[in-house]
Structures are given as structure tokens and as C-alpha cells.
Amino acid sequence: MLARMSKNSSSRVVVWWFVLLAAALLTLLVAWAARLIRVPTNTLLTVAVVVVALSWLLILVTVPWNLYAWSDQNRPRLARLASLHRAHRVAATSGQPAHCPGLPRAARRDAVPAHP
Numbered sequence: 001m002l003a004r005m006s007k008n009s010s011s012r013v014v015v016w017w018f019v020l021l022a023a024a025l026l027t028l029l030v031a032w033a034a035r036l037i038r039v040p041t042n043t044l045l046t047v048a049v050v051v052v053a054l055s056w057l058l059i060l061v062t063v064p065w066n067l068y069a070w071s072d073q074n075r076p077r078l079a080r081l082a083s084l085h086r087a088h089r090v091a092a093t094s095g096q097p098a099h100c101p102g103l104p105r106a107a108r109r110d111a112v113p114a115h116p
Helices: 002-036 041-073 075-088 093-099 103-114
Strands: none
Touching: 041 075
């Protein structure tokens, strides 16, 4: 299972590097085209700020809800891990087994006020 997780996370890193590279190339292409057709710098900067602000808003909206959905789907697995910790007397830091069942409720409590 650990090998599968490692492979999956490394492929995600590679995908994100390609996304970052594509975004940088697209930025250069847009800047070059804007310079070619003589778009004012203020207009270009305004568009860039709007794109960054909308991207940040998208992250702020989706990440808490994705965390809530993940914790809700994985509640049985988290409970099983907590019971294994108790059965094998594995020391958990900062009360992890007690924290796992309340994770969806905590995610909902923290996510809802974060949205205007």
C-alpha cells in the first residue's frame, strides 16, 4: 500500500510540475502577444491580478469542502486505524484516535465560516 501511495503522489507531483510549466509558457505567450499588438501594461497587469484573485478564490472555496468530503468518505478507515492503535497500544500524538471520528464535523465547522 505504501508503494502505491508513493507512486501516486510522485505522479501527482510530476503532473503539477507540468501544469506549472504550461502556465508559465502560456503567460509568456500572452505577454509576447500583448506586446506585439501594443496592449497597455496597466491593462495586462489588471488582467493578471484578476486571474490570480479568481484562482485564489477557487482554492479557498474548494479545499475545505474537499477535505470535508475526504474525511467523510474515509471515516470507516480512520476509525479502523484508531482501533488498531488502541489494540496494539501504539502511542498516538495529540489524541489522534479521539480526533478522527470528529473530523468531518470539525471540517464543516471550520469551512462554513471561512466563506463570505
